[in-house]
Amino acid sequence: MNTRETPGPGPRVTMIDIARHAGVSKSTVSLVLQASPLVKAETREKVVASIEQLGYVYNRGAANLRSARSNIVGMVINDLANPFFAELAVGMEHVFHTAGYIPFIANTTENPKRQAEVLRSMSEHDIAGLIICPARGTKPADIESLAGLSVPIVLAMRRLAGRKFSSVTPDNLRGARRATEHLIALGHKRIAFFGGYSDMIAQNDRCGGFQAALIAAGLPIEPDLIIEGPPNRECGLNAVGRVLDRAEPATAALCFNDVVAFGALSGLERRGLTAGRDFALVGFDDVSEARHTNPPLTTVHVDTAALGERAAHQVLRMIHGDTRPEEFVSDVDLVVRASCGAEGGRRQ
Amino acid sequence: MNTRETPGPGPRVTMIDIARHAGVSKSTVSLVLQASPLVKAETREKVVASIEQLGYVYNRGAANLRSARSNIVGMVINDLANPFFAELAVGMEHVFHTAGYIPFIANTTENPKRQAEVLRSMSEHDIAGLIICPARGTKPADIESLAGLSVPIVLAMRRLAGRKFSSVTPDNLRGARRATEHLIALGHKRIAFFGGYSDMIAQNDRCGGFQAALIAAGLPIEPDLIIEGPPNRECGLNAVGRVLDRAEPATAALCFNDVVAFGALSGLERRGLTAGRDFALVGFDDVSEARHTNPPLTTVHVDTAALGERAAHQVLRMIHGDTRPEEFVSDVDLVVRASCGAEGGRRQ
DNA sequence: TCTCGAATTTGGAACGTTCCAATTCATAGA
DNA sequence: TCTATGAATTGGAACGTTCCAAATTCGAGA
Incomplete structure (x- = not known):
């Protein structure tokens, strides 16, 4: 009676099995599966019952073979x-x-x-x-x-x-430009850019906006304040050291993204410095964690x-x-x- | 000469096309695709060249039809x-x-x-x-x-x-128990549990560990300090209000997970309170953001x-x-x- | 040159679906 | 009762692969 829950890896149940079980043709079963209005309600129910009972699973591979329309x-x-x-x-x-x-x-x-x-x-x-x-x-x-x-x-x-x-x-360019302008308005003169590689278009755009702002403000672009690296925590963490351990340390940084900024946050902390007081840090993306960091991260909000x-x-x-x-x-x-x-x- | 990059949605290139193009049978093409040692190197190369040239893509659906072994x-x-x-x-x-x-x-x-x-x-x-x-x-x-x-x-x-x-x-039970013991050791008597639903086994385990610690310490279990809810920020944010706005406010909470704890952090902040000073908060999971929150989150570390x-x-x-x-x-x-x-x- | 086994290659029958044309079934009108 | 019409159903030929058994080719020894 209860054929359901057939266990074991027995041979696959196919539309033909359903058809036999329901006493119709495989074509009809196919129509039912496609919710075609052509089949009589009564027939449909019989078929659905058999499907349920035999534990049939549709084989999309086979279907795509005949008519490719994937979902x-x-x-x-x-x-x-x-x-x-x-x-x-x-x-x-x-x-x-x-x-x-x-x-x-x-x-x-x-x-x-x-x-x-x-x-x-x-x-x-x-x-x-x-x-x-x-x-x-x-x-x-x-x-x-x-x-x-x-x-x-x-x-x-x-x-x-x-x-x-x-x-x-x-709008990477504009976002980075605005962020940089903000740092400049706060009085920063040596601003770094952390993260990303110059062969990534997104980095070009963000770093480009950064540089555009510097130029517009008449500030020099210092190549060794642009720290390339993978867009991850690690990178931000290391970058901090690079720009702080130089004759004229940077006082602020725009990060390629928030994750890099999180890393930079750790980097500062590790040196006993606090972002916002000893160093100005800005991220990019505004991921939901950004408002909860210590201190909360200024960042470019993207409507993700x-x-x-x-x-x-x-x-x-x-x-x-x-x-x-x-x-x-x-x-x-x-x-x-x-x-x-x-x-x-x-x-x- | 250059048949590559055939554009447009033209009919799909099949193994048979490759076979024809390379002057072998479809079976041979199949063998090549399965990296069979049976085919002569020379033949293999011809076939591979044709595949490259015609821009063939393997049809895994068709293959699975005959012999199901998916990767x-x-x-x-x-x-x-x-x-x-x-x-x-x-x-x-x-x-x-x-x-x-x-x-x-x-x-x-x-x-x-x-x-x-x-x-x-x-x-x-x-x-x-x-x-x-x-x-x-x-x-x-x-x-x-x-x-x-x-x-x-x-x-x-x-x-x-x-x-x-x-x-x-x-080990949800043990983790939660340890965390709770820690809060108890810090002198807390009214400790809340935030997040998760009692129909989730993970919540049962974590909340169970929490209760076990309370019982072991001879503290009462107060049902309205167990705030159920979806394991997200929102829930943590709201829960804070619930346990603070009562006659005998809770002084600490263990959260179902870090995300709930992040929400609770916001909730505290919104009321002008600081975790660690005004209220003790512990999370669960130790996601990588946990060390960067404000203040950094005490939590149960899982080797994710x-x-x-x-x-x-x-x-x-x-x-x-x-x-x-x-x-x-x-x-x-x-x-x-x-x-x-x-x-x-x-x-x- | 012939023979034999090993090395390669190959045609055709599956696999589980969909689609099409054709068939069967029911119903209403004459 | 017969026919015409529309509603339901159906068999068989694809689809692109793998597998098998059988066929072909190759090379070396006789």
Whole structure:
């Protein structure tokens, strides 16, 4: 009687088994699974009952073979341990989910080889669309191959020189410029930039905004105050030492992102210094932890969730046939907290 | 001459096309793709060249149809926005990656319906194994169905009553007990517990450890000092008010996890209070942000990456045929920082 | 040159679905 | 009762791979 919960790895239950069990043809079962209005309600119920009873699982591989229309979208993230990207991913997921797509996330940990494997695996699995935050060193060609397969692709956070891809990015240049202007207004003359590599476009933009502000204020650009490094805690931690142990120590720094700033916070602490009093520190991203650091971090606010949602909407638009690339740049905002030494927490 | 970079969505390139192009049979192409030692080097090269030239992508769906052996493993996470789970995921990924598996992550945001969809999608795609941090309210049966399919499953962080699944968890009970003992030793008598729901096993364990310590010290258990709620910032923020606005306010709290503690930190701040001076606060997990909060958070240290790695190794073991379930409980450690009011940062 | 075994290669039958054209079934109107 | 029409259902041919048994090629010894 109770055939359910068939245990063990017995041979896979197929549509044909269902058909036999329900006394219909495999075609009918297929129609039921596609919620076709063609089947009579009564028949549908019989079939559904059999499916339930035999514990059938749909084989999407086989289905895609005949008619490729997948409902999974890929999200390839370069650093999931960075809360910023986690927040970004959550924004994307929300949109995909309500649109009926299942997002699968893969983490590349900033490793192009791993990224290549992940992309390969995703394309082998016939994804409907892709959002990617490219790992450092990604070349347009690495992604091109997927695009050639006519998979809709949107770049998030990092654009790629060359071919026109759709992308969403915060206004890195403007954000960095504003942050730097703020530090200058507070009287700082030797301001450092921590983190990122000059071969990353995002770093170029942020560091570019930084330099633009210095130039506009008539301050010199001192190359050894620009400390390159991976965008992680470690980097910020080390950078502090570099700019403090020189003849003319820096008095402030703009960080490539909040995570670097967190590292810098540790670096200062380790030397017995306090951000905001002994050194002005500004981050970028405004991840949710930023307001809880010690001291709270002044940073460039990015509307992360909205950015993720925008990227997801772009992919959906492309999936639905509108393939024009769109480069979206979202506005940003400086949030002044204690780490830069400006008292008060007003938001400008 | 240059057939590469074939643009446009033209019909899919298949093994048969490669075979024709290279002047061999499809079987040979198949052998090449499986890196079989049977094919002559020379032939292999011809085939590889054709693959390269025509821009072929392997169709894993079709392959799985004939012989199911997938190289993707699923990781189903209940809250990716919680840095703890992000760190956990990173640990798992590392192991899978070096073992040649591609991990795909899905986020359920603690929503059982979404979890069901994700699990369904993953099983439809023929995963080789699965690690899941079950969403609140998950019933063994929800996962059972997958297990019936003989997919190796490991539960992470949250066990499930009933059937014997493999699992990895930190020693929640002991950790919570130690943390509570520490607060008691500092002289606190009215200690609250923030966050989690009593229908979550992890909460039972942590809250159980908390209560055990109270009882051992001869302190009463006051039900309205146990504030249930989702394990997020919001919850911690609100909980502070609840335990402070009563006739006999609590003077300390153990939080279900660090994220709840971060919220509690905000809650205190909002009332002009400082953790460590006006109220003792302890978290659980020791996410990497915990040392940077204001003040730094005393918390129960969990070796997150190791836990993730352990889970991944268990899945691999099961994939390789050893299906005995194993329940692994990892040791934990109290890390004393400033938020609990014990001066100094010694680690006990 | 012939023979034999080992080394390579190959055609065709699966695998579990979807799609199409065609069939069967019911119902209403004549 | 018969027919026409629309509603439901159905068989078989794909889809792109792997596996198997069988076929072919190669090289060395007789």
